[in-house]
Amino acid sequence: xxxxxxxxxxxxxxxxxxxxxxxxxxxxxxxxxxxxxxxxxxxxxxxxxxxxxxxxxxxxxxxxxxxxxxxxxxxxxxxxxxxxxxxxxxxxxxxxxxxxxxxxxxxxxxxxxxxxxxxxxxxxxxxxxxxxxxxxxxxxxxxxxxxxxxxxxxxxxxxxxxxxxxxxxxxxxxxxxxxxxxxxxxxxxxxxxxxxxxxxxxxxxxxxxxxxxxxxxxxxxxxxxxxxxxxxxxxxxxxxxxxxxxxxxxxxxxxxxxxxxxxxxxxxxxxxxxxxxxxxxxxxxxxxxxxxxxxxxxxxxxxxxxxxxxxxxxxxxxxxxxxxxxxxxxxxxxxxxxxxxxxxxxxxxxxxxxxxxxxxxxxxxxxxxxxxxxxxxxxxxxxxxxxxxxxxxxxxxxxxxxxxxxxxxxxxxxxxxxxxxxxxxxxxxxxxxxxxxxxxxxxxxxxxxxx
Amino acid sequence: xxxxxxxxxxxxxxxxxxxxxxxxxxxxxxxxxxxxxxxxxxxxxxxxxxxxxxxxxxxxxxxxxxxxxxxxxxxxxxxxxxxxxxxxxxxxxxxxxxxxxxxxxxxxxxxxxxxxxxxxxxxxxxxxxxxxxxxxxxxxxxxxxxxxxxxxxxxxxxxxxxxxxxxxxxxxxxxxxxxxxxxxxxxxxxxxxxxxxxxxxxxxxxxxxxxxxxxxxxxxxxxxxxxxxxxxxxxxxxxxxxxxxxxxxxxxxxxxxxxxxxxxxxxxxxxxxxxxxxxxxxxxxxxxxxxxxxxxxxxxxxxxxxxxxxxxxxxxxxxxxxxxxxxxxxxxxxxxxxxxxxxxxxxxxxxxxxxxxxxxxxxxxxxxxxxxxxxxxxxxxxxxxxxxxxxxxxxxxxxxxxxxxxxxxxxxxxxxxxxxxxxxxxxxxxxxxxxxxxxxxxxxxxxxxxx
Numbered sequence: 094x095x096x097x098x099x100x101x102x103x104x105x106x107x108x109x110x111x112x113x114x115x116x117x118x119x120x121x122x123x124x125x126x127x128x129x130x131x132x133x134x135x136x137x138x139x140x141x142x143x144x145x146x147x148x149x150x151x152x153x154x155x156x157x158x159x160x161x162x163x164x165x166x167x168x169x170x171x172x173x174x175x176x177x178x179x180x181x182x183x184x185x186x187x188x189x190x191x192x193x194x195x196x197x198x199x200x201x202x203x204x205x206x207x208x209x210x211x212x213x214x215x216x217x218x219x220x221x222x223x224x225x226x227x228x229x230x231x232x233x234x235x236x237x238x239x240x241x242x243x244x245x246x247x248x249x250x251x252x253x254x255x256x257x258x259x260x261x262x263x264x265x266x267x268x269x270x271x272x273x274x275x276x277x278x279x280x281x282x283x284x285x286x287x288x289x290x291x292x293x294x295x296x297x298x299x300x301x302x303x304x305x306x307x308x309x310x311x312x313x314x315x316x317x318x319x320x321x322x323x324x325x326x327x328x329x330x331x332x333x334x335x336x337x338x339x340x341x342x343x344x345x346x347x348x349x350x351x352x353x354x355x356x357x358x359x360x361x362x363x364x365x366x367x368x369x370x371x372x373x374x375x376x377x378x379x380x381x382x383x384x385x386x387x388x389x390x391x392x393x394x395x396x397x398x399x400x401x402x403x404x405x406x407x408x409x410x411x412x413x414x415x416x417x418x419x420x421x422x423x424x425x426x427x428x429x430x431x432x433x434x435x436x437x438x439x440x441x442x443x444x445x446x447x448x449x450x451x452x453x454x455x456x457x458x459x460x461x462x463x464x465x466x467x468x469x470x471x472x473x474x475x476x477x478x479x480x481x482x483x484x485x486x487x488x489x490x491x492x493x494x495x496x497x498x499x500x501x502x503x504x505x506x507x508x509x510x511x512x513x514x515x516x517x518x519x520x521x522x523x524x525x526x527x528x529x530x531x532x533x534x535x536x537x538x539x540x541x542x543x544x
Numbered sequence: 545x546x547x548x549x550x551x552x553x554x555x556x557x558x559x560x561x562x563x564x565x566x567x568x569x570x571x572x573x574x575x576x577x578x579x580x581x582x583x584x585x586x587x588x589x590x591x592x593x594x595x596x597x598x599x600x601x602x603x604x605x606x607x608x609x610x611x612x613x614x615x616x617x618x619x620x621x622x623x624x625x626x627x628x629x630x631x632x633x634x635x636x637x638x639x640x641x642x643x644x645x646x647x648x649x650x651x652x653x654x655x656x657x658x659x660x661x662x663x664x665x666x667x668x669x670x671x672x673x674x675x676x677x678x679x680x681x682x683x684x685x686x687x688x689x690x691x692x693x694x695x696x697x698x699x700x701x702x703x704x705x706x707x708x709x710x711x712x713x714x715x716x717x718x719x720x721x722x723x724x725x726x727x728x729x730x731x732x733x734x735x736x737x738x739x740x741x742x743x744x745x746x747x748x749x750x751x752x753x754x755x756x757x758x759x760x761x762x763x764x765x766x767x768x769x770x771x772x773x774x775x776x777x778x779x780x781x782x783x784x785x786x787x788x789x790x791x792x793x794x795x796x797x798x799x800x801x802x803x804x805x806x807x808x809x810x811x812x813x814x815x816x817x818x819x820x821x822x823x824x825x826x827x828x829x830x831x832x833x834x835x836x837x838x839x840x841x842x843x844x845x846x847x848x849x850x851x852x853x854x855x856x857x858x859x860x861x862x863x864x865x866x867x868x869x870x871x872x873x874x875x876x877x878x879x880x881x882x883x884x885x886x887x888x889x890x891x892x893x894x895x896x897x898x899x900x901x902x903x904x905x906x907x908x909x910x911x912x913x914x915x916x917x918x919x920x921x922x923x924x925x926x927x928x929x930x931x932x933x934x935x936x937x938x939x940x941x942x943x944x945x946x947x948x949x950x951x952x953x954x955x956x957x958x959x960x961x962x963x964x965x966x967x968x969x970x971x972x973x974x975x976x977x978x979x980x981x982x983x984x985x986x987x988x989x990x991x992x993x994x995x
Contacts, residue, residue, distance in 0.1 A: 102956075265863065309926070312924060313944070314857070363943070363945075364921075366923045370929070395951075397915065464846055464908075465908070472817045472821075478818070487842065487846060489839065490815045490819075493810060
């Protein structure tokens with residue numbers, strides 16, 4: 094697959110038509126930067142007032158709005174206060190909370206405290222969403238103390254690379270495309286592409302179309318190493334990079350032991366290849382606007398199997414990034430039992446709202462006669478045969494194995510799900526801490542979209 | 545597995561109790577031999593009368609009654625008229641039919657003409673079932689002309705071997721045991737052990753119990769070469785015998801290029817090992833008397849799936865040995881289609897009576913929602929993807945493959961079987977010559993034993 098396989102003129106026409114709609118205006122760009130500078134200045138002032146200025150190195154704006162790679166109507170302002178490395182963690186926390194609160198109050202905003210590795214201030218002033226985050230000032234190549242310490246270095250790197258290539262709009266196209274096909278975001282629910290990953294891909298391939306064409310040659314385990322990395326770290330071409338087993342590996346220029354695409358699932362890796370190909374072959378704006386949602390609607394317009402859903406009460410304090418992996422683990426574990434019991438499903442999925450977790454299955458087979466064929470060991474295995482016929486009364490020889498007719502444990506999905514909700518299957522299913530199916534509510538037969 | 549694994553005293557006790565019931569009395573043995581001699585003498589007389597004596601070498605009684613290996617109440621008398629090798633085939637046929645008929649009439653019997661490789665006379669005189677079969681006189685090691693030519697040589701070999709060892713009753717035990725477990729007979733319906741095979745096994749292992757114990761070491765492809773073969777043909781111990789791919793290979797002492805166990809199926813090979821083991825561990829008369837029938841009754845006493853049967857009118861002129869392999873072939877071919885269409889069955893079987901062939905399936909799943917998941921090529925295979933989405937509208941990416949929801953061709957077994965009966969599946973199913981499912985009658989839901 095190469096450029097000549099596609100009608101790129103048509104593709105470009107579609108993209109030109111999009112840019113106006115996805116990029117903020119120059120005016121908007123300027124406003125957001127000015128507002129950001131204002132906050133930073135207020136923070137410096139407050140630090141001076143409190144005689145705490147000596148604790149920090151500097152205050153920087155990071156994130157996509159700092160680099161002009163944000164989509165229109167994205168008013169996120171990320172401000173990082175960089176502390177000197179000697180500063181005590183507790184002092185760092187106290188300082189940010191104290192100074193941050195004062196500044197937000199002065200600017201008539203609302204704020205609340207969020208928790209990542211350190212606590213930080215999240216605020217709303219007018220239409221702007223502001224995060225004020227503390228971190229330590231690192232130099233290139235230094236070991237990180239916490240994950241946020243990398244962010245200002247990412248910002249430095251990207252600003253340099255994107256300025257020299259003016260690829261900002263190309264990044265926006267890629268983000269919008271990934272949003273359209275439902276795989277933008279590296280949270281554990283989406284398992285897709287982070288904004289930072291989009292920026293690195295655009296830098297590597299030199300543009301949106303080239304990234305899509307490049308992906309047509311990807312295989313599972315694809316490794317991407319930006320040229321710049323060799324310059325920064327003065328590496329030979331045969332340098333041995335760390336080994337990752339992920340579907341896509343993109344080495345972080347800030348930390349070569351980190352894969353920027355670690356959160357990307359195999360399925361989403363494949364979706365990107367597939368929809369890129371479809372878009373290049375049949376270019377259309379549709380891919381950028383709710384493509385994924387519309388696709389699900391189209392897929393839903395068909396004959397249906399029987400839908401069963403386990404509804405599990407959710408602990409509101411537990412975030413999506415904890416809930417979703419646990420839902421997934423539980424569902425995989427239940428899938429195994431379903432297959433063991435011959436209940437075949439067409440698809441399964443999960444979804445959580447504020448109150449509940451929903452695990453759903455669309456079944457093709459959800460009732461079976463109360464009999465099953467159990468296949469035992471080959472007749473040549475005497476010990477196995479002895480054990481098998483001790484346990485199974487109605488045995489006979491089929492092909493080369495001793496087999497038996499046995500009654501099934503569950504003759505329909507209702508019975509099986511009731512046993513799960515009653516906590517009877519703890520030996521066979523892992524009941525995760527925050528998504529335990531004990532006392533789950535069982536919904537049956539009402540078709541509801543859950544993807 | 546060896547002798548010391550079993551309580552052989554208990555086994556012997558059971559066998560002693562059986563012998564009286566399965567062996568003919570001395571009186572019976574004498575009577576059948578005398579009657580056989582009488583027929584042979586009448587045949588010689590008639591040949592002399594007709595001046596045809598010069599065509600033949602001799603007339604011999606063969607078969608189990610000739611060797612005292614028949615079961616009680618088996619009154620089969622097999623008489624072979626051995627012609628000189630130069631005699632024309634047509635002359636051979638005419639002679640046997642003419643002479644045979646006259647003799648049977650003289651003895652007040654009823655006769656009819658049967659057809660194997662040559663036609664032969666089959667007759668009933670009192671309680672005796674008599675076959676008068678023509679063949680050519682062969683010497684040891686000579687190429688055979690037709691399969692029946694071997695029979696007198698088998699007889700010669702066995703008489704010699706059995707006389708010197710007095711193993712006759714051991715042969716009877718083995719035959720009765722195999723009958724009990726339903727695998728006696730080398731016809732293409734039974735696919736079990738022939739009488740001749742039983743006799744060779746007893747000679748090889750030196751008795752019934754030893755044969756059963758010996759079988760516990762059998763693996764698929766087991767090869768048995770009687771010691772006597774090396775003497776007869778003056779072979780070295782490292783002689784390379786013909787290669788057969790059958791589950792059990794027993795070289796015919798009369799023809800080393802023939803496997804006496806060729807008709808034995810893999811399943812019956814395994815049944816023999818399994819039931820021998822069960823009998824040795826828990827010796828009981830039950831194994832010798834309708835064990836197989838009783839087992840099926842026991843297996844049948846359970847919860848049931850849905851039974852579907854295709855009833856196919858049978859051409860009465862076509863014998864079981866043609867019908868059964870064709871039924872089997874057809875059933876295998878339909879099984880494939882059933883699996884393709886996700887209709888899971890617990891078991892299947894076939895059976896023919898004089899008028900009809902019955903192919904039956906006991907289904908676990910016989911109705912499905914009108915939707916199925918079609919799994920296409922991996923997204924990396926562009927040509928495959930192009931083709932797949934051209935044919936399938938509702939496509940999406942699952943794991944690494946493009947998939948689609950499609951409507952199923954048959955949403956229940958009724959529809960599928962109707963299509964078969966209407967002759968619509970000739971491209972996918974082989975419709976055998978004598979067991980064509982076209983216009984088959986479909987029975988559903990009535991449970992009927994068919995094994």
